[in-house]
Amino acid sequence: MSDDTMVAVYRHDAHKINGQPHDRAPEMFEGVPVNQTVPHGADSDASALSRPSGQPEQTVENHERLYRLSLIEGESRYDPQGFTRGGVESAVRELLTEDNPETIHRAWLESDVVSAFIESIYYPYTSLKYHTLLVAALLDNYRDDHEFSDLRLVLDDADEIVPHRTVYADGEFALRIDVDTRGQPSARLGSRPWRSWASVWNRLEAHPLDTDGDRYDMVLDANLRRIGAWSTALQYIEDLHEVFD
Template identity: 65%
Template structure:
């Protein structure tokens, strides 16, 4: 599973996979993810086919924030590179997964320069969750978005960890609130969020949660929505 977290390092430079280097600071990167997990995760946040630029004058690998509308460009590139090296150099897969959940460096980047509101951080976590499910025989149509208590982390399958809840992609939800992802991958975040049996936000009483919930009902791209959830909590908690 280590290779999954290193597979899209080339996107931090805006490079294609075909032209990407095989190493980053001596660390093997940009390897192919098996079982179609990378392609399926891409379809959760981006349309298929030939990409088109969706935001004029922003053809960079730096993510645009849905909170501020501003680029997440970090002028201290040397600090960013050092932090990325530390993140990629983790040797234990479960520790690597936890590090990505807590990361605030890779979250500066989008998963495609054509779709700058998407998030490389959450694309990678989605790839990890799909691959971990696929390799034990789960099909995409079996999978659910599951709400777990805060602090409850399932290695490689938890895709978001916040102060109020964690979100996991898995087959079995037990008695936890959950909604199916659907028969095939598509930009279905708003649909899945709207079908949860119980919501992890207090949209009935808290004005900030009302705003958060309303906007999460409008976002289709999974990596964009998960990054928005993280950014919103950081901005308003």
């Protein structure tokens, strides 16, 4: 599978940033193809990690915007002061038009602008940023003939960024989805994709948080043991770091 396919993963939900339905979204953006179907079922599997199956239902009354709600404040993470329209458009343009797959993966990991958008208007605490990174991680594993049941959540050092497979990174630790743990603590994802974040986090062989002496880490860990949706949980880690750092 070509590098173009991995680049396409990071562009496959461009329509969500613009608030457009997939079936009516344009196929080109700034001269590059967007909104393409992701092979091997990686998109639907990543969706299952954060959203229930079946017909979606509105879960937060009167919330029909494309901006994500924060689990911390319960309000939109869109900041009209910090995110000017021109600034958002420029950041989105850079994310979608970059053509080096490793560079675009790193850009999505580090982006705070794309964190403002939701994976689905029906589930406004989910994160488009982390859904996209999960799709990329699954596809990169699937194209190496790994089955979902073979995959593990792996805890890495902060500077260990594995192209496409690292789904979260900050100054303290990184998390990736992989088969090869490289001797790092890990936990199986399970036999099928579902909203299993809390279950997998609970099974990790070691944790990066100081739950004995750090109040912030205690709160973070306690809530991560209750959140089921993967994109919501990964975004919650980022949001809490932003608040306390």
